[in-house]
Amino acid sequence: MSKDHKPELRRSVTPWGSFSWGYSDVGADIFVGLGLVLGAAAGASNVAFLFAGVVYICIGLAYTELAATYPVAGGGQYFVLRGLGDIFGFIAGWAVLLDFTIDIALFAWSCVEYLTELIPSIAVGVHPWAHFGVVVLLVIGLCVLNIIGVRESTALNGFVSALDIVSESAILTLGFLFAFDPHLLVHTMLTSWPSPFEFMKGISLAIVSFVGLESISQAAEETQRPASIIPRTSVALILTILIFALSYSNLALGMQTWHPIPLDAQGHHQLLWQWLGNPDNNGKAVALIAQQVPYWGAIAALYVPVLGAILLLISANSGVFGSSRIAYAMASGGLLPSIFQRVHPKFRTPTVSLLVFTGLALVEVVFAALPSLDPGAASFYAQHFNGEAGIDFLGDLYAFGAATSYSFVFVALVALRLFDPLSPRKFKIPLNIPVTVRGERAEFPVIAVLGFIGIVAILVFTMITHPIGRVAGPLWIVFGIGLYFVYRKRKGLPILRSHKRDWRSEQVEILRRAGELELMDEYVANLKASDERRAAVKA
Numbered sequence: 001m002s003k004d005h006k007p008e009l010r011r012s013v014t015p016w017g018s019f020s021w022g023y024s025d026v027g028a029d030i031f032v033g034l035g036l037v038l039g040a041a042a043g044a045s046n047v048a049f050l051f052a053g054v055v056y057i058c059i060g061l062a063y064t065e066l067a068a069t070y071p072v073a074g075g076g077q078y079f080v081l082r083g084l085g086d087i088f089g090f091i092a093g094w095a096v097l098l099d100f101t102i103d104i105a106l107f108a109w110s111c112v113e114y115l116t117e118l119i120p121s122i123a124v125g126v127h128p129w130a131h132f133g134v135v136v137l138l139v140i141g142l143c144v145l146n147i148i149g150v151r152e153s154t155a156l157n158g159f160v161s162a163l164d165i166v167s168e169s170a171i172l173t174l175g176f177l178f179a180f181d182p183h184l185l186v187h188t189m190l191t192s193w194p195s196p197f198e199f200m201k202g203i204s205l206a207i208v209s210f211v212g213l214e215s216i217s218q219a220a221e222e223t224q225r226p227a228s229i230i231p232r233t234s235v236a237l238i239l240t241i242l243i244f245a246l247s248y249s250n251l252a253l254g255m256q257t258w259h260p261i262p263l264d265a266q267g268h269h270q271l272l273w274q275w276l277g278n279p280d281n282n283g284k285a286v287a288l289i290a291q292q293v294p295y296w297g298a299i300a301a302l303y304v305p306v307l308g309a310i311l312l313l314i315s316a317n318s319g320v321f322g323s324s325r326i327a328y329a330m331a332s333g334g335l336l337p338s339i340f341q342r343v344h345p346k347f348r349t350p351t352v353s354l355l356v357f358t359g360l361a362l363v364e365v366v367f368a369a370l371p372s373l374d375p376g377a378a379s380f381y382a383q384h385f386n387g388e389a390g391i392d393f394l395g396d397l398y399a400f401g402a403a404t405s406y407s408f409v410f411v412a413l414v415a416l417r418l419f420d421p422l423s424p425r426k427f428k429i430p431l432n433i434p435v436t437v438r439g440e441r442a443e444f445p446v447i448a449v450l451g452f453i454g455i456v457a458i459l460v461f462t463m464i465t466h467p468i469g470r471v472a473g474p475l476w477i478v479f480g481i482g483l484y485f486v487y488r489k490r491k492g493l494p495i496l497r498s499h500k501r502d503w504r505s506e507q508v509e510i511l512r513r514a515g516e517l518e519l520m521d522e523y524v525a526n527l528k529a530s531d532e533r534r535a536a537v538k539a
Helices: 015-069 076-084 086-115 128-148 150-178 182-191 196-210 214-218 226-253 279-291 297-332 351-373 375-384 391-419 446-465 469-491 503-514 517-538
Strands: 258-262 269-273 432-437 440-445
Touching: 015 076, 015 086, 015 150, 015 182, 015 196, 015 226, 015 279, 015 297, 015 391, 015 446, 076 086, 076 297, 076 391, 086 128, 086 297, 086 351, 086 391, 086 469, 128 297, 128 351, 150 226, 150 279, 150 297, 182 226, 196 226, 196 391, 196 446, 226 279, 226 503, 279 297, 297 351, 351 391, 391 432, 391 440, 391 446, 391 469, 440 446, 446 469, 503 517
Parallel strands: none
Antiparallel strands: 258 269, 432 440
């Protein structure tokens, strides 16, 4: 490859591939998040999912508009960079990098949890080193798969996503027909309502079940005709995941009675599902629900653990993909060293980014596994972090990274609406207020403000209720900012200010590379008309 030729990613993601990239990430979240939320919010779990779901709709609409307007790799990080400047773009990208590396570790870990339904010998409580070893092998395998190419990854995602949609629909349909009792649902909500602290924790964990929609925007630069495809796939994904999350939480509350389970020597307790009474089962809640469905349960007990494990595996795969594309985009924007932009000459995938952030995920796996491998580490966690370890530890950081990044994305959406009104928006969030900014007509997005308020509330809940998240999360951000300052100083780039960019020329090139030539022509025409208006005013 010539040194003067800018590296480009291969456009091989089809409409179904775009949907499956999002579904393989966010669709798997319910397999992990459901048990965590039930364990925290008890009888208010469905309300916690509803609150997080409303925020998720706002997030989904924001990402849909932004990804269709600016179809480049990097997703939220690029939107914040363009709307708010370099330093905020870096913080948003760094927070998402935390999220995607945890995505790799969390879902690889949970994948093995589901497999323990069929292979008990690899359970943490039986052979912790075997569990740890299988997780590590899965992460390494996914890294190799993504180095080979996105087309191979997309094919795997598409096949498993289709199977899972059919399976989850069957479980819910048969569950509501033969196992659901609406009177029990009401009784559970009335008698098992959590404390305010537990409810806030449940909401902060519920957002985990909706993280991953940005995977569609991460793949925008590798999607065919993204401005046309992304709105359709994103809206379909938003509706699919919202229906599944609300349905599973209500089904769970209306299937089984609940009992108080002591959690510590001080007498603190949570109301836990009788067959999720053991917190070790929180990572495989969907499999346990499926087993309780009459007639279908015996069959589901055999295949749901396998299907859940595969879906969680490809969600970890989405984390590998997403982290590498964010790092690639940040390097392209001068926020990370250019080595992260290096593309494999044969496979045209960002190999260095893949290796570095998969390696970071392996470090997180080690940290999460320490309490099960070392009694001393278990004692430390119990003393300083309320015993949270393993999946709880990863869930803490996951919620923090998502809430931080999404907060910046909402602000960036407002900024781009006001200061870049000339970019054609094939999809636009509804409920807008017409305004005039710098002589140009623009539209202020009301939903972005509502979404920002909701996600900031979830971020506050996370900081209040998650001892690991409120310590490790901010430390990750501070550490990243330190690296950013050092890198920018060595390169002679402004540290607190933004590097000057020709956004107009870049947007024309973005649309050209995306194959959106009609939108490119429309944008060029808008620029010309705007320049003529400004010249007329000056004259």
